[in-house]
Amino acid sequence: MSFLHSQQLNIMTNSTAKALIWTGKSLDVLDQRVLPEITRYDNYNDANGVAEAIKSMRVRGAPAIGIAAAYGVVLSVQAHFSNSTNWKEAVLADIETLAQSRPTAVNLFWALDKMKAVLTQADDTIVDAITKCAVQIHADDLAANKKMGDLGAELLVGAKGVLTHCNTGSLATGGYGTALGVIRSAVAQNPTLNVFAGETRPWLQGARLTVWELSQDGIPATLIADSAAAWLMKSGKIDWIIVGADRIAANGDTANKIGTYSLATLAKQHGVKFMVVAPTSTIDWCLENGDGIEIECREARELLPACYDVPNSLVSAWNPVFDVTPATLIDAIVTEKGVVLNPSQQSTGIASLKND
Ligand code: MRU
Numbered sequence: 001m002s003f004l005h006s007q008q009l010n011i012m013t014n015s016t017a018k019a020l021i022w023t024g025k026s027l028d029v030l031d032q033r034v035l036p037e038i039t040r041y042d043n044y045n046d047a048n049g050v051a052e053a054i055k056s057m058r059v060r061g062a063p064a065i066g067i068a069a070a071y072g073v074v075l076s077v078q079a080h081f082s083n084s085t086n087w088k089e090a091v092l093a094d095i096e097t098l099a100q101s102r103p104t105a106v107n108l109f110w111a112l113d114k115m116k117a118v119l120t121q122a123d124d125t126i127v128d129a130i131t132k133c134a135v136q137i138h139a140d141d142l143a144a145n146k147k148m149g150d151l152g153a154e155l156l157v158g159a160k161g162v163l164t165h166c167n168t169g170s171l172a173t174g175g176y177g178t179a180l181g182v183i184r185s186a187v188a189q190n191p192t193l194n195v196f197a198g199e200t201r202p203w204l205q206g207a208r209l210t211v212w213e214l215s216q217d218g219i220p221a222t223l224i225a226d227s228a229a230a231w232l233m234k235s236g237k238i239d240w241i242i243v244g245a246d247r248i249a250a251n252g253d254t255a256n257k258i259g260t261y262s263l264a265t266l267a268k269q270h271g272v273k274f275m276v277v278a279p280t281s282t283i284d285w286c287l288e289n290g291d292g293i294e295i296e297c298r299e300a301r302e303l304l305p306a307c308y309d310v311p312n313s314l315v316s317a318w319n320p321v322f323d324v325t326p327a328t329l330i331d332a333i334v335t336e337k338g339v340v341l342n343p344s345q346q347s348t349g350i351a352s353l354k355n356d
Pocket of ligand 1: 258
């Protein structure tokens, strides 16, 4: 069911838009596909609906997907726990549906694993326990973002300009943002920092979401066509490129929105530094390197002009929506547990970030 949420006015005037609002009995999902023109929340009261919201990109961004899925599990437990003796099987089936919604962002599987662990201790308090876990995942992500904001901003002292890609702000996370959180914190310390955002074809997360979020915060931003990035670097206007991540392998190779690898390659050529900002829930310690990361390939029609989307058309489209940037092209990985500089040159890689 779609409706204009009563909190719409708050969202428009608050500095930080909320992608997800947990009501206790349902999940309100801001439909990011229609921003910035329309601020509309869709209300979901079952796990299948939440899986569909993720699949259809109403909610997107690695941490936000994980948080949404966690609330989807809560809805599943609420629906099945008191209604069926086989409630756990029904919940596990819903978890599988949620896991199938998108393949690349590891935060989805990380959050579902955490929720599954709570299920194994199930007793009469399961509804409370599972709810607590989802709310904690959400709160921890927000806290991690604030921490990363501080740590990343320290690297930007003296910088005059930055370029970011895709959307990594409040809309993509539990709030504040990863790469965009660093930019928020850096601008708070240095209001003259110039912020550039790539439009991020084909879904235009940069044009539709990032510059809108920044403008809501009163932060001036300059949009560029993705293909203008090399020329921007050549102009000397930026010192850093700052991006988020959907999955980081144990050696620091980083999957992020398609185009990130091109930016990192161009950055090397132009002496521009390259920063990845992501919570440790984005690190997939099971993967030795980026070769094992599944890259989501979406439908050709997301790229193709409609006239070619017909049977027997000679024109097709290849639409991978993420790519993998090798750790050798990354100058800093910023997480809530600390910063790893030059991850490919450290003998231990990013292992210092593994658990406490
Ligand atoms: O396809 P999307 O919009 O879900 O892709 C999101 C990105 O690639 C983000 O840059 C990444 O998830 C980091 S979000 C903090």
